[in-house]
Amino acid sequence: MSTKRYDVLLRLLLVGDTGVGKTCLICQYANNEFYDTHISTIGIDFKMKTMNVDGHTVKIQIWDTAGQERFESITKQFYRRAQGVMLVYDICSRSTFESLPKWLSYVKQFSKEDTVITVLGNKHDQEEKRQVQYIEGQQVRC
Template identity: 45%
Template sequence: MSYAYLFKYVIIGDTGVGKSCLLLQFTDDRFTTIHDLTIGVEFGSRMISIDNKKIKLQIWDTAGQESFRSITRSYYRGAAGALLVYDITRRETFNHLSSWLEDARQHSSSHMVFMLIGNKSDLEHRRAVKKEEGEAFAREHGMVFMETSAKTAANVKEAFFSTARIIYKKIQEGHLDLTTEGNGIKIGPSAVPCESTLRHGPMGSGDRSGCC
């Protein structure tokens, strides 16, 4: 199927926060209670539409274990968006966000869009992290914030779509240089590039550190 743009995403966060379940819910509209730990990375994709333009989301679900951090880092390069996930029922997964965020920003393009996700909102009775804490962390670090449930599908589509809308807006405003390969965006076979979408960002800068 033809599309105007391809956006590369990475999903990051501690083991067991529901990264793979979020991906499965978004791409396949289903949830499973049995899911093996991700070894390295898993992959999924889905076509969405923004302003009547088809956009393909290429989503890489990364392993949360420390032993796979070096593999995970390689997927930051050339990603347009990152979904940083914690489990609202496990305080330690929230406490580790700063480490994940620092690591991602160190190894990614300066234009990467970050979405903070507090997953497992269906387990309100086991909540260990207040919603206001997630909102405050996101505000402090310039991220968008949502609480989701991979089990009930609450806000799952919205999280992926919201990230895509921000990236798309940056393209329309000319903040991204689409002639480079480091922004995690590819012009699709159905798109006809125009001067406005290909012009350079401030000072003509573009990250050339990786590929998408």
């Protein structure tokens, strides 16, 4: 029998088109690792991170979804369990930004009403290739 080693469990879901860097985001956050090569996620994967917040141990499960359409039926089941969803786009790819309404509609359709939604523009390290301006990202309404 295992003992619970956290006070709060927080489930976050990263969604967005393939290649926007969802896997790189969670590898960097959870393990302080960065990979500059792209390997597509098959279905769904996750990483864990435990941290102390105001004296409470918070365990974060960060679910990394596949961005390809063929996996959408698999990943939709994870929306309901998430307390937070990050809509991720690549600032160097206008088409990934233009896909945000599709991803937002999935969040609205399949997640709980109180799910927190955040929009995240990724790949800021490639500023010289930027196709989506900062102000455009700020104006996205969830």
